[in-house]
Amino acid sequence: MSHSKVTSAEVAALAGVSQSDVSRVFTPGASASPKTAEKVRKAARELGYRPNVLARAMVSGKSRMIGVVVAYLENQFYPDVLEKLSSAFQAEGYHVLVFMANNTSGNIDSIVDEILDYQVDGIIAASVALSSELTERCRAANIPMVLFNRSQDDPSMSAVTSANFEGGYKAAEFFVQNGHRKIGYIAGWEGASTQRDREAGFVHGLRDAGIELHARTVGNFHMDQARQAARDMFAKDAPEAVFVANDHMAFAVLDTLRYELGLRVPEDVSIIGYDDVSMAAWPSYDLTTVRQPANRMVAETVEIMLSKIENIETMPRKVEIDGPLIVRGSARVTKD
Amino acid sequence: MSHSKVTSAEVAALAGVSQSDVSRVFTPGASASPKTAEKVRKAARELGYRPNVLARAMVSGKSRMIGVVVAYLENQFYPDVLEKLSSAFQAEGYHVLVFMANNTSGNIDSIVDEILDYQVDGIIAASVALSSELTERCRAANIPMVLFNRSQDDPSMSAVTSANFEGGYKAAEFFVQNGHRKIGYIAGWEGASTQRDREAGFVHGLRDAGIELHARTVGNFHMDQARQAARDMFAKDAPEAVFVANDHMAFAVLDTLRYELGLRVPEDVSIIGYDDVSMAAWPSYDLTTVRQPANRMVAETVEIMLSKIENIETMPRKVEIDGPLIVRGSARVTKD
């Protein structure tokens, strides 16, 4: 029967060995005679002993915690990513300390201060922009950081994103190939690199086909603003096709077109989104969209982080993972 | 300019005071002369000093971390709750260490072991069932635990849920009042107290109106199984109204009825869900549902946890928070 907190000293006493030996048995790079190890393990089991991670962190300087800053979880893409990140790190013996970067707790910088206080071994910033002062602070504290789904000009920052430019380009190609000419774009938050790159790719794709963007409004990655953006765009001279900067907004746009403006999708308007969150496949939306390969993005993020932590790789890496256009029913396909 | 990790000793040196004084200035229940405090603060600022939370945790026995075990984030209710929990605890100076309880990492018990290793000040189990051995271990380790959205017979466990029985009852009342007689229920995972209570309330509500459940299938809180449950239920002698144990499944059921079975909702079938996640309000679903008041549930959970941590309240509390039936368009309303 275990009782409250059991220390290695107590285990040592019961096993009749030194406290150091107990430590050795529970430390990965250990070295204790099989006999000692067995005695220790037995005593530990009897007492219900488990090493105190915090104490270990103090002396070793490794907390085995990864701080994850995330802005908001309404867009399904993020809970999904958080779940995958958390599981992936768990599998590597790390755990995720979550920091919500929303309104309440002041700005991001103060959040990262708090993270640093916990002596995390690394920080992942998912979809949040960081001040350069902040990145400087992390570098000074020598704690690795990788940006997830945000890129930053700072060449010293590692970042994992999908191939946003190419994704936008694919959306344009698809619209053009299927006979659309009056084409609109509903933008996300303009401070986001994802927004910028998707739009650039899209506009480029249109240009390469000799087409100029017909209409553009801004939804800021928020549902209600996306609804308004859709209304504004269709108030006059409505486009035949609209690329929406992410699925989350695309759902709002679709609903607004169908239920408020009485338009049919894809008969009257074609819609393409970005992310391919699970809901995009649901029959009510059946959204054609550019997939953001969360699994691979997460795997890459974890790998970069671990190799930074273990100092295997110290150079910053920028990874862009290409995702396919998933063709479903929300964008018209012309048969020829 | 800060450099790597700055210790209180270095601050003390620069400020020309003892290391203890630095500690005092940064400890809530402090007491240092204004003059000393100012010197310390200045030195700290200059060096970019911040207390090491882990070291503080070691000596004080308080880590200011709360372990949150969560099973999966696909059902929108949970990311929402996680976000709210995280923010609420952040506001109280705590941070949330997330543990995913899915497949990979073995059973829940081993997960909780890991949590305990981090010396968290409390554990919140969101929608996961815990073995009694485990709860015993937590009690032994003297670390408070509260169940979120799960109740357990064990009277010593604190738990926060919505009023599931009453919610189910309301759904039944609504169907009956609006003229339905052939009524079905699509169940969630049968091991869950939420499922059990919602069903019990629903069946009770029907009985009180002299009606027996017409059909029952099981969706296990999973979308694909819910789809199959819908098909099975409508294969023959279809019901006119179905209560689905949560919104997540209700969306799948709705889509299956509409797009696969060609039924109209609510003209041919009325549907009521449970949770009132944000998507329930989206026009494509417009789901009538029993609201689970996440804000109040979270607030209650946090309050219970804090009062346990501070030993203000040591008695277990079971809280059920009542939520209204939100009437939207997925269930028929007979006008009289």
Added chain:
DNA sequence: CTGAAAGCGCTAACAG
């Protein structure tokens, strides 16, 4: 291979 001893950075008595 094992034990003794020195801390990791901090808080909490305890004297002054």
Added chain:
DNA sequence: CTGTTAGCGCTTTCAG
């Protein structure tokens, strides 16, 4: 109010 001292539980030299 302030400095000194003793640890929190553990890993890690350093001798044996």
